Amino acid sequence: MAKNSLVTARRVHRVRRALKAAANGRPRLSVHRSGLHIYAQVIDDAQGVTLCAASSLEKDLRATLKTGANIAAAKTVGKLVAERAVAKGVKQVVFDRGAFLYHGRVKALAEAAREGGLEF
Known part of the structure; x- marks a missing residue:
């Protein structure tokens, strides 16, 4: 394994x-950022399932966004994942920024997820 990927994994x-x-049993809001898009999902680690997800790759978002790699796209994805999580009954999460x-x-x-109703 290359040194950079080892440092990132750690x-x-x-x-x-x-x-x-x-x-304390709360689901986690996991974020992944690539060069072209941004992805977010709410994961329940106790059961090992994804409760909801959103990304800049979704068809309705691609039509409205200029690109998936800017702050405007991140705000849109944050609001969307918060709406979906609140609809599933999830209000409190922990924020997982990963290696970013x-x-x-x-x-x-x-x-944007905080503005959408999630607490962390």
Whole structure:
């Protein structure tokens, strides 16, 4: 394994271990950011299922967004995943940023999810 991927994997495990310790049974809002798109899903680790998900790849979002790789797309995805989670009855989550810094698109998605009704 290359050194960069090893460092990234360690960071992901470190963040996730701290989240699971602090979760107290709450589902986690996991975020993945690629060069072209952004993805978010609410995962129940106790049962091992994804409760809801949203991404900038969805057909209705692609029609309205200029690109999936900017802050506007992250805000839209954050609001959408929050709406879907609240519809499923999930209000409180823990935020899992993975290996990404809480900055830019990841921060915009988190703030939009908070505005959409999720608490973390």
